[in-house]
Amino acid sequence: MADAQVRDFEKRVRQIDRRHNKLARGYVHLVERDGLLVPEEASFKRRSFPLRAIMFVLIGFILFKGIIVSQVGISSYSERLESLAEGGAVEQAGAWLMQIDPFTLAVAELIASLF
Incomplete structure (x- = not known):
């Protein structure tokens, strides 16, 4: 039981770290209907051959x-x-x-x- 909880906790930590790394590259603040600011990953256009x-x-x-x-x-x-x-x-x-x-x-x- 304890191992399952630890694995679940580590999985959530990895997801948080992954999201944090994505947001570290750039983000925009979105305002929800209730006034809450939610950061979302900014979409950058990938550079292609010029x-x-x-x-x-x-x-x-x-x-x-x-x-x-x-x-x-x-x-x-x-x-x-x-x-x-x-x-x-x-x-x-x-x-x-x-x-x-x-x-x-x-x-x-x-x-x-x-x-």
Whole structure:
């Protein structure tokens, strides 16, 4: 009989500790109808992979390349990429990233037509 009471007591203590740890991460006070303040665990949105931020960076990079191509010109830009590709590993990686793709070309033509 005493063992059952001790186990029951320890189970209640574990539940209280678990709830206390959850509330320690953040909680809000809820007011019951009788005026009693009851803490409840705050629901936090779990952070996911920042897909939107990556898309903004890619779009910005394509716009940046398009502006450069429209200002410098395609032939001059290609010559600069060729000289960059003859360099070391970092320069070659930069030349690969800065190569003219269809999106960059479309942005460059759009910017050139505006100005």
